[in-house]
Amino acid sequence: xxxxxxxxxxxxxxxxxxxxxxxxxxxxxxxxxxxxxxxxxxxxxxxxxxxxxxxxxxxxxxxxxxxxxxxx
Numbered sequence: 001x002x003x004x005x006x007x008x009x010x011x012x013x014x015x016x017x018x019x020x021x022x023x024x025x026x027x028x029x030x031x032x033x034x035x036x037x038x039x040x041x042x043x044x045x046x047x048x049x050x051x052x053x054x055x056x057x058x059x060x061x062x063x064x065x066x067x068x069x070x071x072x
Contacts, residue, residue, distance in 0.1 A: 014022065 014025065
């Protein structure tokens with residue numbers, strides 16, 4: 001069945017629902033969206049160690065001094 005037809009039939013069903021059923025549906029959809037979006041949330045701590053191999057053989061103090069010297 002075509003998605004557009006499915007949506008249209010769903011919209012028609014929602015139109016005939018009473019107020020309380022519409023509120024329940026809205027609550028259900030909101031919770032469902034929040035639940036599915038929380039799977040894609042990342043935290044800053046996930047970046048820990050990212051790129052550490054780039055800095056393994058570098059003297060950090062020398063790098064910072066060179067960077068600061070380049071600002072002038």
